[in-house]
Amino acid sequence: MLARDDIPLKRTRLHALHVSLGAKMVPFAGYEMPVQYAAGVLKEHLHTRQKAGLFDVSHMGQIALRAKSGRVEDAALALERLVPQDLLALAAGRQRYAQFTNEQGGILDDLMVANFGDHLFVVVNAACKGADEAHLRAHVSGSCLVEPLADRALLALQGPRAESILAKFCAEAPGLRFMDAGPRKVAGLDCFVSRSGYTGEDGFEISVPAQQAEQLAKALLQDPDVLPIGLGARDSLRLEAGLCLYGHDIDTTTTPIEAALEWSMQKSRRQGGARAGGFFGADTILSQLAIGAPRRRIGLKPEGRAPVREGALLFANQTASEPIGTVTSGGFGPTLNAPVAMGYVPTQLSPNGTQLFAEVRGQRLPVRVAATPFVPNTYKR
Amino acid sequence: MTTLFTSDHEWLRIEGDVATVGITDYAQQQLGDVVFVDLPKAGRTLKKAEAAAVVESVKAASDVYAPISGEVLEVNEELSSEPALVNSDAEGKAWFFKIKIADRNELGGLMDEAAYKAHTA
Numbered sequence A: 001m002l003a004r005d006d007i008p009l010k011r012t013r014l015h016a017l018h019v020s021l022g023a024k025m026v027p028f029a030g031y032e033m034p035v036q037y038a039a040g041v042l043k044e045h046l047h048t049r050q051k052a053g054l055f056d057v058s059h060m061g062q063i064a065l066r067a068k069s070g071r072v073e074d075a076a077l078a079l080e081r082l083v084p085q086d087l088l089a090l091a092a093g094r095q096r097y098a099q100f101t102n103e104q105g106g107i108l109d110d111l112m113v114a115n116f117g118d119h120l121f122v123v124v125n126a127a128c129k130g131a132d133e134a135h136l137r138a139h140v141s142g143s144c145l146v147e148p149l150a151d152r153a154l155l156a157l158q159g160p161r162a163e164s165i166l167a168k169f170c171a172e173a174p175g176l177r178f179m180d181a182g183p184r185k186v187a188g189l190d191c192f193v194s195r196s197g198y199t200g201e202d203g204f205e206i207s208v209p210a211q212q213a214e215q216l217a218k219a220l221l222q223d224p225d226v227l228p229i230g231l232g233a234r235d236s237l238r239l240e241a242g243l244c245l246y247g248h249d250i251d252t253t254t255t256p257i258e259a260a261l262e263w264s265m266q267k268s269r270r271q272g273g274a275r276a277g278g279f280f281g282a283d284t285i286l287s288q289l290a291i292g293a294p295r296r297r298i299g300l301k302p303e304g305r306a307p308v309r310e311g312a313l314l315f316a317n318q319t320a321s322e323p324i325g326t327v328t329s330g331g332f333g334p335t336l337n338a339p340v341a342m343g344y345v346p347t348q349l350s351p352n353g354t355q356l357f358a359e360v361r362g363q364r365l366p367v368r369v370a371a372t373p374f375v376p377n378t379y380k381r
Numbered sequence B: 001m002t003t004l005f006t007s008d009h010e011w012l013r014i015e016g017d018v019a020t021v022g023i024t025d026y027a028q029q030q031l032g033d034v035v036f037v038d039l040p041k042a043g044r045t046l047k048k049a050e051a052a053a054v055v056e057s058v059k060a061a062s063d064v065y066a067p068i069s070g071e072v073l074e075v076n077e078e079l080s081s082e083p084a085l086v087n088s089d090a091e092g093k094a095w096f097f098k099i100k101i102a103d104r105n106e107l108g109g110l111m112d113e114a115a116y117k118a119h120t121a
Helices: A015-020 A041-050 A072-080 A126-140 A162-167 A210-221 A231-240 A282-291 B025-031 B104-109 B113-120
Strands: A024-028 A031-036 A052-056 A061-067 A095-101 A107-115 A120-124 A144-148 A152-158 A181-186 A189-194 A203-209 A226-228 A295-302 A313-315 A325-333 A338-346 A355-360 A363-370 B002-005 B010-015 B018-023 B034-038 B051-057 B061-065 B070-075 B097-101
Touching: A015 A024, A015 A031, A015 A210, A031 A231, A041 A052, A041 A226, A041 A231, A052 A210, A061 A072, A061 A126, A072 A107, A072 A120, A072 A126, A072 A144, A107 A126, A107 A181, A107 A189, A120 A126, A126 A144, A152 A162, A152 A210, A162 A203, A189 A210, A203 A210, A210 A226, A231 A325, A231 A338, A295 A325, A295 A355, A338 A363, B002 B113, B018 B025, B097 B104
Parallel strands: A052 A226
Antiparallel strands: A024 A031, A052 A152, A061 A120, A061 A144, A095 A107, A107 A120, A152 A203, A181 A189, A189 A203, A295 A338, A295 A363, A313 A325, A313 A355, A325 A338, A355 A363, B002 B010, B010 B018, B018 B097, B034 B051, B051 B061, B070 B097
């Protein structure tokens, strides 16, 4: 399989397993990835919410960030120059959601940062990982070593049965709470386990040495409650959970405040905080936090049955000639059994319940601004 | 009663001067779980190859083109409330619309079942 520019697509260590499980493989972020298996997107989605789903997310970037001083605090302080989050206060064994920002306050990528005691462990998006590594090297290599962990695969086990299933391979798994993260043995293998994910469900992400990834995936799939889940259901699950997809709901033109991600910015990095500012785009981001952003990311519930998809223009009423915003993600939510979407609108039109119209195939369909997550999350806090 | 097929994976059941149109079982398998069907309004006059209906799966929307020209006489309202019929009975209960055949010559360009089977093999 070739990418659009005829560069051969990369494969994860689980490629042969995906094919043997009947996956339909598609190009995604330079990789050949399973979009769905034999069960199909709808069943995979519902199964994950009812039992457990196993996702291969090995295309994502895993990076170790080690301070030359050997002190994890120095790595945290170095990384704080690139994100509006407090990483110094991130305790050992804990993980946190963050964004790399640019000088305009836009988002270069979103990421997970974990404190592994003596270094930071970072997970970034597949499509951005080369640029993220270069960004890290350019700005933190004075004090830190940036080590891409290309020899590791990444699996996600998500859903209400994930805990009991993983417990059979990792006795410590049930003891983790949401956003706990660290090195753990899973089936005797040297893994990094975090209680997190991208579905809104309780679950785990498991970084495993690449050579043993297939062995671990097969062991997890032995459980009759585990189905392999493709990118199609991964997208509908994260959409119902109200989670952003980089390159769609957030990008270099959206700030964390416009994207309604200010919950991820701790007080210490805000105006008046102990380490206020000091990250790229801080002027814009902190000013928007204080006085409001011109536009906001919002959830949208179409009132009819027709899915409203990415790119659909939003209007304030049936007849307005100028759009007021755009849908950035949208589709059908299998758990809600209804269409759901996300998009950007002027802040004055962002309150929940605001009636708007989305243009689909030339028709203005009524939609309402709605709170996210659309499906309540089930994290074990 | 004759059933004809298009290379875009639609079927037409011809009864007198009326054709009942749907998408083939092969097409529904390719689309996956259908969650929404947008049908043309009865009374609309379609030109051959014009976008007439839309089938949406969880992942994507796909156009259904008018296989022939003519006036839409009736649409299958059942698909609005039960779009999954397209997956369970594509070539039966999940018909999309009935069209009054405007030009019988247009039927000449369509495939019979054997030709369609070869087309999708």
